[in-house]
Amino acid sequence: MKPSSALLLAFLTTGLIAHAASAPSYAEQIKTIRAVGPQGKGNAEATAAWKKLSSANGASLTTILAAMDGANDLALNWLRSAVDTVAGREEAAGRKLPVADLKKFLADTSHHPRARRLAYELIAKADPAGATSLLPTLREDPSTEIRREAIQQLVDQATALTRAGNTNGAVPVFQSALRLARDVDQVDLIAKELKTAGQTVDLPAVFGWLTDWKAIGPFDNTGRAGFATVFPPEQSIDLNAELDGKAGKTRWVALKSKDDYGIVDLNKPFGDLKEVTGYATTTFFSDKAKKVELRLGSQNGWKIWLNGKELFGRDEYHRNMEIDQYRVAADLKAGRNVILVKVCQNEQKEEWTKNWNFQLRVTDAIGTPIAQAKP
Amino acid sequence: MKLPTYALFLAVSLQLTAADWPQFRGASANALGGDAGLPARLDAKNITWAIDLPGRGLSSPIIVGDRLFVTCSSGPKQERLHVICLNALSGAKLWERQFWATGRTISHEKTCVAAPTPASDGKLVFAVFSSNDLVCLDLDGNLQWLRGLMSDYPNAGNSLGMSSSLIVADGALVVMSENDSDSFTAGIDVRTGVNRWKLERPKMANWTSPALLNDAAGKTQVLLQSGKGLAAIDPASGRTVWNFAGGASTIPSSTVADGIVFVPSGGITALEPSADGSAPKQLWKSGQLSPATASPVVLNKRIYTINNAGVLTCGDAVTGNRLWQLRMKGSFSATPVASGNFLYCVNEKGVLQVVDTTAPEGAITSELDFGKTVLGTPSIAHKSLYVRADGKIWKVGANEALLR
Numbered sequence: 025m026k027p028s029s030a031l032l033l034a035f036l037t038t039g040l041i042a043h044a045a046s047a048p049s050y051a052e053q054i055k056t057i058r059a060v061g062p063q064g065k066g067n068a069e070a071t072a073a074w075k076k077l078s079s080a081n082g083a084s085l086t087t088i089l090a091a092m093d094g095a096n097d098l099a100l101n102w103l104r105s106a107v108d109t110v111a112g113r114e115e116a117a118g119r120k121l122p123v124a125d126l127k128k129f130l131a132d133t134s135h136h137p138r139a140r141r142l143a144y145e146l147i148a149k150a151d152p153a154g155a156t157s158l159l160p161t162l163r164e165d166p167s168t169e170i171r172r173e174a175i176q177q178l179v180d181q182a183t184a185l186t187r188a189g190n191t192n193g194a195v196p197v198f199q200s201a202l203r204l205a206r207d208v209d210q211v212d213l214i215a216k217e218l219k220t221a222g223q224t225v226d227l228p229a230v231f232g233w234l235t236d237w238k239a240i241g242p243f244d245n246t247g248r249a250g251f252a253t254v255f256p257p258e259q260s261i262d263l264n265a266e267l268d269g270k271a272g273k274t275r276w277v278a279l280k281s282k283d284d285y286g287i288v289d290l291n292k293p294f295g296d297l298k299e300v301t302g303y304a305t306t307t308f309f310s311d312k313a314k315k316v317e318l319r320l321g322s323q324n325g326w327k328i329w330l331n332g333k334e335l336f337g338r339d340e341y342h343r344n345m346e347i348d349q350y351r352v353a354a355d356l357k358a359g360r361n362v363i364l365v366k367v368c369q370n371e372q373k374e375e376w377t378k379n380w381n382f383q384l385r386v387t388d389a390i391g392t393p394i395a396q397a398k399p
Numbered sequence: 400m401k402l403p404t405y406a407l408f409l410a411v412s413l414q415l416t417a418a419d420w421p422q423f424r425g426a427s428a429n430a431l432g433g434d435a436g437l438p439a440r441l442d443a444k445n446i447t448w449a450i451d452l453p454g455r456g457l458s459s460p461i462i463v464g465d466r467l468f469v470t471c472s473s474g475p476k477q478e479r480l481h482v483i484c485l486n487a488l489s490g491a492k493l494w495e496r497q498f499w500a501t502g503r504t505i506s507h508e509k510t511c512v513a514a515p516t517p518a519s520d521g522k523l524v525f526a527v528f529s530s531n532d533l534v535c536l537d538l539d540g541n542l543q544w545l546r547g548l549m550s551d552y553p554n555a556g557n558s559l560g561m562s563s564s565l566i567v568a569d570g571a572l573v574v575m576s577e578n579d580s581d582s583f584t585a586g587i588d589v590r591t592g593v594n595r596w597k598l599e600r601p602k603m604a605n606w607t608s609p610a611l612l613n614d615a616a617g618k619t620q621v622l623l624q625s626g627k628g629l630a631a632i633d634p635a636s637g638r639t640v641w642n643f644a645g646g647a648s649t650i651p652s653s654t655v656a657d658g659i660v661f662v663p664s665g666g667i668t669a670l671e672p673s674a675d676g677s678a679p680k681q682l683w684k685s686g687q688l689s690p691a692t693a694s695p696v697v698l699n700k701r702i703y704t705i706n707n708a709g710v711l712t713c714g715d716a717v718t719g720n721r722l723w724q725l726r727m728k729g730s731f732s733a734t735p736v737a738s739g740n741f742l743y744c745v746n747e748k749g750v751l752q753v754v755d756t757t758a759p760e761g762a763i764t765s766e767l768d769f770g771k772t773v774l775g776t777p778s779i780a781h782k783s784l785y786v787r788a789d790g791k792i793w794k795v796g797a798n799e800a801l802l803r
Contacts, residue, residue: 062551064593067544074542097501098547101534105496105542112494138499172475207475323558336553340579343604344558346505 053077054091078109092139121150137167206391232385232393233286239279241302244270250301257303286383310356311397321349322382325368341370342377415521420462420778423516423564432779437738440765447794448490455789456513462780472512494540502530502549506560516564529561544592554581564608568634577605596637607652651690656697683719694734725761732774749773
C-alpha cells in the first residue's frame with residue numbers, strides 16, 4: 025500500500041469512527057428513561073441516563089424523538105426535555121438543526137403525535153417560512169397541536185375573505201375548517217362565523233354528543249353518601265323495572281338532549297332536587313372492537329360504566345365544567361355497548377349549584393367523534 | 400481563553416443565602432424581605448427590565464443567587480408547562496424547559512395551570528402545576544426527576560384549579576394537593592422524587608400554601624392550613640406535631656412572626672404553639688382583621704391584612720387591636736411583601752402601591768402602573784421587586800444606573 029493510500033484509509037477509518045462516535049444510538053439511556061413509571065419509579069436511574077442523552081448533538085435529535093413512540097406520558101416529558109436541551113445547546117452554539125431529518129420525521133405519521141409536534145416546532149424555529157408552508161398538508165394531522173395551526177391557517181383565510189366582502193368564498197373554507205377542527209374553541213369560533221354567514225351548523229353532530237338516554241331517579245344522596253351507595257341500576261339495568269327511589273317508586277324515563285353542547289339535564293324529568301342521585305343509560309353500537317375515549321363533562325359527583333365495568337368516578341361538586349373535562353379510556357366491543365352514568369347532586373342551595381347534568385361523547389384520541397354502526 | 404459571560408455564571412456553585420427568595424413569600428414564607436434596600440418610592444424609572452414570558456402564570460418568581468426561576472403555562476388548554484431560568488441581573492434567558500401536562504388542566508378563567516409557586520433548596524428547583532405535574536431540575540436546567548401526581552392519584556385535582564405552593568424543609572418537598580376528592584399532602588424526597596410520607600387531608604378544596612415555624616428547639620415545622628384548621632407537621636416524617644381545629648380560610652394562608660402563628664380563622668387568630676405538642680394557646684382572635692385573598696403580613700409587631708374592598712387594615716400583632724385602616728386602589732389577589740418599613744402591594748389591575756407603615760394612619764408613598772393584570776405575589780431580591788403577570792415579568796427597584 026502506498027503511503028498516500030494508507031493515509032487516506034487512516035483518514036477514512038478515523039472519520040468513520042468519529043462519525044459513529046458522534047451519532048451513538050443511546051439505546052441504553054432511552055430504555056432506562058422509557059422505564060420510568062408511577063410513584064417516581066425509575067427516576068433515579070433516569071437522571072443519569074438523561075444527562076448522557078441530553079449531551080447528544082443535533083444529529084441525534086430524531087433518535088430521541090423516535091424514542092417517544094409508544095412511551096408513557098412521564099417518559100415523554102423526560103425525552104422532550106432532552107430534546108429541548110440538545111436543541112437549545114445547538115442553537116446557542118450557532119449550529120443548524122437537522123431540518124431535513126426533522127421534516128422527514130414529521131412526515132411519518134407513525135411517530136408519536138407529540139414527537140412530531142416537537143419536530144415541527146424545531147423546524148419552525150430554524151425555518152419559520154418553511155414550517156408555515158407545510159401546514160396545508162397537515163390539516164388532518166393526528167397531532168392536535170399541529171392540526172390546530174393548520175386549521176387556524178384556514179380560518180385566517182376564510183376570515184380574510186369575509187372581511188373582503190366575499191362571504192360566498194369564505195363559507196366553503198369555514199365548512200372545511202369545521203369538518204377538520206378538533207379543538208372546542210376553534211369549533212365554536214368557526215360555527216359562529218358560519219351562522220353569521222347564514223349557514224346552519226348542527227353542533228351536536230359536529231361534537232358527536234350522545235343525546236338519547238333513559239334516566240331513572242331520584243335515589244338518595246343525603247350527606248353525599250349516595251356516591252358510594254350501590255343502587256340497583258349499578259347491579260343490572262332493566263328498563264322495565266320499577267325501583268324504590270328516594271321519594272317512592274320510580275321508573276326509567278326517556279331523556280333526550282337537544283342542547284348544542286349535549287347537556288343531559290336530570291332536573292327536567294325529576295325536578296330541581298337536592299341530595300339525590302340519578303342514573304342515565306344509553307347504547308352505543310360499534311362496527312368492531314376498538315379503543316376509544318369516553319369524554320365527559322359534569323360539575324356533579326359522577327361515575328361511569330361501560331358494559332357493566334366501572335371505569336371512573338369523581339366526587340367533586342359544582343367547581344367547574346367544560347367539554348371533554350374528563351377523558352376516560354375505554355374498550356368498545358363489536359356490536360351493542362351499554363353506557364351507564366351516575367350523577368349525584370349535593371346539598372348546596374346557591375342558585376349556581378342547581379345544575380344536575382352531564383355531557384358525554386365517544387371519540388378517538390384526538391377528539392374525533394366515533395360514528396355509531398347500525399344496530 | 401476568554402470564557403463567555405454565561406459560562407462563568409454557570410460555573411458558580413450556588414447555595415441559598417439570606418438574600419435569596421427561594422419560595423412563595425420568601426425564605427421564611429412570611430413575605431418579609433428584611434432591610435432589602437428597596438426604594439420607598441417606585442415609579443416607571445425604577446423598572447430595570449421587562450421580559451416577555453411564553454405563557455400565563457400566577458406563580459411568584461423565585462430567586463437563588465443571580466438566577467430567577469419562573470413558571471408559565473400555555474396553549475389553548477394550558478397543557479404546555481414551562482420552567483424558565485433568567486439571569487436576574489440582566490433579564491437574559493439562561494434556559495427553558497417545557498413539559499406536557501399529564502393531569503387535567505381545567506381551571507377558573509381567572510387562574511391558570513401555572514398558579515403554584517416553585518421552590519428551591521439552593522441546589523435544585525422544584526416546580527408544580529395545577530395539573531399536579533411536579534418536576535425537579537438542577538440550577539442549570541438538568542432534569543433530575545418528575546412525577547405525574549394526577550396519574551398516581553387520579554382524583555387529586557380541583558376543577559377550579561389548584562394553587563398551593565411548594566415548600567422545602569428537612570430534605571422533604573411538601574406538596575399540598577388538597578381538594579374535594581382525593582385530598583392529600585405529601586412529603587417527597589428531594590433527591591429521588593419518591594414519597595417519604597403521604598397524609599390524608601380534609602376532603603375540601605384548598606388554595607392555601609404551607610407556612611414555616613421553627614420550634615423552641617430550632618426544629619422546623621411545616622404548617623398545613625385547611626378549612627378544618629391548621630396542622631403542624633414534622634417535614635421529615637409527616638408526623639402531626641400539633642393541631643388547631645378551629646377552622647380556617649381556604650384561600651389566604653397563615654403567617655408566622657416571633658414564634659406566633661397568625662391564622663386566617665374567624666378573621667385572624669393568633670396562636671402560640673405549645674412546646675409539648677398539645678393544642679396551641681389562642682392569644683387573640685379578631686374579626687376586624689379579616690383578610691380576603693391576600694395573606695396577612697406581620698411587620699414590626701403589627702399585622703396587616705387587605706379585605707375584599709381593598710382596605711388595608713393595620714392591627715397590633717400582640718393584642719389583635721385594630722390600629723388604622725387605609726383605603727387602597729383596587730382589589731388584591733397578590734399578598735403584599737415588605738422591605739424596611741414599607742409594604743409593596745400590587746392590585747389586580749397591576750398598580751403597585753408602596754405603603755409607609757410608619758405614617759400615623761399609613762400612607763401611600765408612590766404608585767407604579769404595570770398596565771396588566773397582576774395576581775401573583777411579588778418577590779424581593781437584589782434591592783428589587785420581581786413582579787410577574789400573564790406573558791410578562793418586571794424587575795423594579797433601586798436603579799443603580801440612576802444613582803451614579
